[in-house]
Amino acid sequence: MERRRFETHVTSTGFKLPSIHEFPALFCFQPFSSARSNxxxxxxxxxxxxxRHRRLFTLCADDAEKPSSDWHEVLSNERIKRKLTGQQVTTLLQTLVSRNQAAYEPPKQLSSVILYWRKPEEWAEVLHSWAVATGQLNTIMTFYEIQNPAIESDLTDxxxxxxxxxxxxxxxxQRAQFIEGGDGDGVRFFSGN
Structure with a gap:
């Protein structure tokens, strides 16, 4: 009997899925703790x-059930006819949050997270570097201006x-200060220490 050889696969978005994604058991959560942890x-x-590859910030349990989801090509494998369920994704969300690799957003629910493919501390450095590079020190900026800059940046969206x-x-x-105003939240950046 010939053994099946698992190969990497490049998705339509250019992401290279590892060969383990071809392994059917990956899509069936294992009952034993060591196998499950792995x-x-x-x-x-x-x-x-x-x-990170797709610049996706959120993952929802519902994404497993939607073929049109941005996550479909990862949460399923049409070649082996396997996919994760919404409940399995909910379990993965709990794992991500417990490992400080995500946070529930909005808070007080368990079906949607913001993913930390960069930790908040890393985003803080990206944000401050952007403010320095674009000459925004001592200038009040709205969240909207940061999220939708005139020139696309790592902070876009x-x-x-x-x-x-x-x-x-x-x-x-002391490198930033929140500014609350009628037009929405804002921030002022400082050079810091």
């Missing part, structure tokens, strides 16, 4: 690297919750 490690790395976390980190080092 499986969760694989899925979290896969989800975070795919999110960053979710408000993640942006707020990054600014909070900068406030602790």
């Amino acid at each position: 499986q969760e490690d694989i899925w979290t790395r896969l989800i975070l690297s795919y999110a 960053i979710p408000s919750g993640l942006l707020r976390r990054a600014i909070t980190i900068l406030t602790k080092t």
